Amino acid sequence: MGEEVKLFRTWSSRFALRIVWALEIKGIEYEAVFEDLSNKSALLLQYNPVHKKVPILVHNGRPVAESFVILEYIDETWKQTPLLPEDPYERAMARFWAKFGDDKVLTSVWNVFIKQGKEQEEALVAATENLKFLEEEMKGKKFFGGDRIGYVDLALGFLANLISIFEEIIGLKIVDEEKFPSLYSWMQDFAEAPIIRGNWPPRDKMIVKFQSPS
Amino acid sequence: MGEEVKLIGSIQSLFSFRIEWALKLKGVEYEYIKEDVRNKSPLIFKYNPVHKKVPVLVHGGKPLPESLVILEYIDETWKDCPLLPEDPYERAMARFWAKYCDEKIWQAYMAEGEEKEKAMGPALESLAFLEKEIKGKKFFGGEKIGFLDLAVGWIPHWLNVLEEVGSMKLLDAEKFPSLHEWAENFIQIPPVKECIPPREELVSYFHSALIYLRSLSANKP
Numbered sequence: 001m002g003e004e005v006k007l008f009r010t011w012s013s014r015f016a017l018r019i020v021w022a023l024e025i026k027g028i029e030y031e032a033v034f035e036d037l038s039n040k041s042a043l044l045l046q047y048n049p050v051h052k053k054v055p056i057l058v059h060n061g062r063p064v065a066e067s068f069v070i071l072e073y074i075d076e077t078w079k080q081t082p083l084l085p086e087d088p089y090e091r092a093m094a095r096f097w098a099k100f101g102d103d104k105v106l107t108s109v110w111n112v113f114i115k116q117g118k119e120q121e122e123a124l125v126a127a128t129e130n131l132k133f134l135e136e137e138m139k140g141k142k143f144f145g146g147d148r149i150g151y152v153d154l155a156l157g158f159l160a161n162l163i164s165i166f167e168e169i170i171g172l173k174i175v176d177e178e179k180f181p182s183l184y185s186w187m188q189d190f191a192e193a194p195i196i197r198g199n200w201p202p203r204d205k206m207i208v209k210f211q212s213p214s
Numbered sequence: 215m216g217e218e219v220k221l222i223g224s225i226q227s228l229f230s231f232r233i234e235w236a237l238k239l240k241g242v243e244y245e246y247i248k249e250d251v252r253n254k255s256p257l258i259f260k261y262n263p264v265h266k267k268v269p270v271l272v273h274g275g276k277p278l279p280e281s282l283v284i285l286e287y288i289d290e291t292w293k294d295c296p297l298l299p300e301d302p303y304e305r306a307m308a309r310f311w312a313k314y315c316d317e318k319i320w321q322a323y324m325a326e327g328e329e330k331e332k333a334m335g336p337a338l339e340s341l342a343f344l345e346k347e348i349k350g351k352k353f354f355g356g357e358k359i360g361f362l363d364l365a366v367g368w369i370p371h372w373l374n375v376l377e378e379v380g381s382m383k384l385l386d387a388e389k390f391p392s393l394h395e396w397a398e399n400f401i402q403i404p405p406v407k408e409c410i411p412p413r414e415e416l417v418s419y420f421h422s423a424l425i426y427l428r429s430l431s432a433n434k435p
Contacts, residue, residue: 069306073303073306076302088291091287092284096278096279099280099283133264
């Protein structure tokens with residue numbers, strides 16, 4: 001089609017990873033442009049003047065920012081292997097759960113990671129509440145998208161990697177296999193899927209990154 | 215389609231109004247169930263157990279929360295009077311700015327002191343974008359109201375209230391003349407005009423909400 005697709009990303013950005021997965025799932029050829037956020041390129045600032053962040057998808061010279069906005073753009077532009085379901089209600093629920101993942105789950109898991117003592121205990125309670133909703137949603141399904149990976153899986157996918165890294169660093173279980181059997185099983189299945197497995201950031205590098213105070 | 219549509223909303227929730235406008239624009243019949251967000255009924259807990267907030271759209275018994283998610287659902291279910299543009303890139307832009315405006319102006323309203331100074335920047339930036347976007351057009355959707363009009367449609371009536379309560383000036387008619395004109399046009403359209411709530415009620419509500427929200431924020435990381 002003679003299309004030019006570029007993805008501005010960093011090696012560790014979980015938001016950019018979503019886009020990598022989406023592009024690979026759909027078999028879209030793209031050029032990855034790695035950014036150093038401590039030294040942002042002129043192009044990044046030009047393409048995302050509002051947030052000055054990654055990911056940015058640039059399609060034939062036109063930039064799109066914000067990972068969920070990009071995912072929807074990709075799904076609407078390249079119709080093969082749809083990410084969102086067809087039914088309007090299921091599409092709406094997919095968008096809802098993706099947003100919940102970012103707004104609530106990510107924040108609460110992060111709090112468990114960074115806090116200590118009593119605050120950490122409270123954070124764990126909050127995280128557990130949020131994870132329970134996901135556990136419920138996951139029951140009876142292999143992926144949130146059903147038989148294959150879909151929009152919500154991509155949105156929550158970083159959990160399958162980041163949570164075990166957090167757990168290792170702080171020595172505390174966040175997603176207990178007994179408490180969250182469906183979620184735990186999803187985390188294994190998701191991480192094992194070829195496209196996903198081939199694209200995780202290096203684990204040791206991640207551990208170093210999150211261990212150092214920043 | 216013949217399935218029952220209910221909207222659980224509240225006069226205190228500016229997000230509820232977006233949904234009413236969308237339903238009215240598309241000529242969808244619905245039953246409005248009024249909630250008081252300070253005294254939530256069991257319905258809210260039943261239909262939105264995750265966030266326990268309004269608005270919630272219930273279509274054929276199936277509940278759907280989150281106003282921007284609901285707007286897209288409405289657009290996909292009732293095809294009359296499309297809200298989002300057809301072109302994927304323009305859709306992406308509408309979604310991006312709707313999300314951004316929601317976040318930034320709200321943050322400015324909630325912030326205090328030094329934080330407020332910082333928050334004003336992005337809030338003004340979003341108004342500047344809207345100003346640029348609306349130039350030469352009657353509505354963001356063109357001749358007719360679209361997704362972004364509904365998403366930022368709270369600006370004409372509510373922003374003024376938030377400015378007063380949040381001690382900030384954002385929508386300056388001199389700085390943002392096109393936006394100001396859009397705001398005047400927007401409140402006049404029938405679906406919007408029909409459900410504008412009384413200003414004093416909004417001022418009183420947002421005043422107490424601000425105190426509550428700031429206290430919640432103080433406990434966040």
